[in-house]
Amino acid sequence: MSQSQLQLPVETRVSLLAYRRLVRRIKLAETLLSALCGVLVSWLVLFIAERFIDTSAVARTTTLVLGTLGLTLLLPARLHRWFWKTRQLEQVAQLLKRRHPAIGDQLLGVVELVQNGLPATTSLRLAQAAGDQVNQTVKGRDFADAVPQPRHRRWALLAAVPAGIALLLFAVVPAAGWNTTLRWLLPWSSVPRYTFATVQPLPQSLVLPHGEDVQFRLQLQPQSRWRPAQASAAVSGRRLAASLDSDQYSFSLPGRTQQELLQLRVGDWTGQIQLAVAERPELKSATALVTLPAYLQYSHPVRVDIRGGAVSILKGSQATIQAEVSRDLSSASIDGQPASVQNAVLQSSQRS
Numbered sequence: 001m002s003q004s005q006l007q008l009p010v011e012t013r014v015s016l017l018a019y020r021r022l023v024r025r026i027k028l029a030e031t032l033l034s035a036l037c038g039v040l041v042s043w044l045v046l047f048i049a050e051r052f053i054d055t056s057a058v059a060r061t062t063t064l065v066l067g068t069l070g071l072t073l074l075l076p077a078r079l080h081r082w083f084w085k086t087r088q089l090e091q092v093a094q095l096l097k098r099r100h101p102a103i104g105d106q107l108l109g110v111v112e113l114v115q116n117g118l119p120a121t122t123s124l125r126l127a128q129a130a131g132d133q134v135n136q137t138v139k140g141r142d143f144a145d146a147v148p149q150p151r152h153r154r155w156a157l158l159a160a161v162p163a164g165i166a167l168l169l170f171a172v173v174p175a176a177g178w179n180t181t182l183r184w185l186l187p188w189s190s191v192p193r194y195t196f197a198t199v200q201p202l203p204q205s206l207v208l209p210h211g212e213d214v215q216f217r218l219q220l221q222p223q224s225r226w227r228p229a230q231a232s233a234a235v236s237g238r239r240l241a242a243s244l245d246s247d248q249y250s251f252s253l254p255g256r257t258q259q260e261l262l263q264l265r266v267g268d269w270t271g272q273i274q275l276a277v278a279e280r281p282e283l284k285s286a287t288a289l290v291t292l293p294a295y296l297q298y299s300h301p302v303r304v305d306i307r308g309g310a311v312s313i314l315k316g317s318q319a320t321i322q323a324e325v326s327r328d329l330s331s332a333s334i335d336g337q338p339a340s341v342q343n344a345v346l347q348s349s350q351r352s
Contacts, residue, residue: 008110012138013089016107019143020092026150027082033155035070040162042067047169047180050193051268060187067184099146107138196226197267205274206262207330211255218242218249218264231266235275281325281344288313289320291350321348 046063049055055063086092093107170177179194200219208214218231231249233240235256242249249266253275260275289301290313304313306321313319321334324345332339334348 008089012107012110015138015141015143016089016092016096019096019146020086022144023086023092023095023147024082026147026152027078029152030150030155031070031075031078033152033159035068035074037155037159037162038070039067040159040166043180043184044162044165046184047176050180050183054193054270055183057188060183064184064187095148096143096146098148100143195267195269196224197228197269198224199266199269199271202264202271202273205276207276207278208253208256210277210279211257213255214253216251216253216262218251218266220244220247220266222247226267228267231264233265234263235260281327281329284324284326284344286321286323289322291318293317318350320350322346 042063045067046055046060049059086095096107097105166177173196176194176196179191182189182191183193198221200221202218206216216233220227227244227247229244231242231244231251233242233251235253238254240251240253242251253262256275256277258277262273262275264271264273286306288304288306290304291301292298293315301320304319321339322345323334326344328343329341329346332341332346334346337348339346339348
């Protein structure tokens with residue numbers, strides 16, 4: 001009888017393959033659940049942080065990298081450990097030997113004889129008898145207790161907590177959830193941070209008159225989901241507060257003599273404006289273009305100098321005020337009404 005006739009009993013092979021499938025399934029579940037837990041915790045950390053500050057791209061990248069280490073590093077390592085290193089039945093027997101040394105030794109011996117062949121001094125009948133004995137031992141045996149340190153149930157519970165919180169947040173505030181997801185997945189993109197309190201757009205810089213106190217108003221947008229009772233501001237280490245009144249906050253900014261940074265906070269919204277300081281522009285000229293009543297039959301407006309600060313016009317006339325100042329302006333008003341501005345020249349609308 002030749003050595004090729006020595007075969008691993010069917011029941012033994014089935015038991016070993018079933019044990020290997022169980023180990024792989026549990027270890028894969030552990031890996032995926034732990035990786036999922038890391039991803040969800042990373043997302044939640046960013047969601048909570050973004051309720052207080054506008055996180056930087058570096059911070060979001062760090063959060064993403066740490067949260068996905070389970071997928072990028074742990075998963076390949078675990079696949080190598082529990083799939084590649086259990087591809088041979090000898091390896092499976094070695095793994096089983098950790099929990100059941102006696103059975104593992106017997107299985108390992110039989111598998112090695114089948115795989116490597118019988119030594120010249122070993123009887124085929126004795127080898128077959130040893131195989132049958134091992135087969136009777138493992139036949140129908142459940143080796144679930146031999147899975148090395150199964151933690152899949154623990155990781156399932158750990159992952160369920162952040163998963164439940166994340167689902168709840170998506171259900172209550174889906175806009176904030178999707179915004180956090182985009183900023184988490186694309187940390188270097190220009191996606192703006194979602195805030196529950198939203199304000200009207202602010203200029204990047206604001207020019208204040210040198211040394212004069214100024215009223216600065218911060219206006220909430222109509223669709224703002226949060227309308228905090230107070231807003232705060234900080235400039236030169238000094239903190240200011242303003243109460244909500246008709247959807248706006250009014251700050252009294254003390255006179256400035258140098259450039260400063262104004263930092264603002266309304267609920268979870270934050271912003272900043274660069275404050276520049278300049279002397280008020282000097283008036284170089286001021287005239288009134290007076291359109292006289294039609295019965296006087298003047299074909300052109302009359303230009304009247306008003307640098308004295310006042311002008312009297314005939315009843316029924318209409319006048320447009322023009323003024324030129326010492327430097328270019330971005331905006332101006334005349335008698336409290338907005339005036340059109342072109343460089344250093346401003347002009348009022350026509351009035352009677």
